[in-house]
Amino acid sequence: QVQLVESGGGLVQAGGSLRLSCAASGAISGINVMGWYRQAPGKQRELVATITSGGRTVYADSVKGRFTISRDNAKNTAFLLMNSLKPDDTAVYYCNLLPLLSRGNYWGQGTQVTVSS
DSSP states (O other), X not given: OEEEEEEOOEEEETTOOEEXXXXXXXXXXXXXXXXXXXXXXXXXXXXXXXXXXXXOEEEOTTTTTTEEEEXXXXXXXXXXXXXXXXXXXXXXEEEEEEEXXXXXXXXXXXEEEEEEO
16 A cells, blocks of 8 residues: 655745645556646546656646646656746645556645635
8 A cells, every 4th residue: 555645735826936845655567657636626636747656757738837747756756846937726736656667656645725815
């Protein structure tokens, strides 16, 4: 089993920055994809960014140039640096870990990000 714990959410003014962290523990496969997704009230959960264990990244168009995903494989931790935040970025942000060589698809409990105008 894998456990994911997010931290770093909070309230910030538009134009500000936040850094989210996701610490993974348990039976973690070395080959995996870690990602951040978000869900705003009344909307479906959507992809924000993903990063493979090899460092390849994918971003949603809405966050390109503003958000940066990174990871520390030695510590099984992923990060999301969010700059130039907008009110539309307000959502619960969820960490995800998808092993590529074993079964499972793991989610954290979510962390609230609120951007005020």
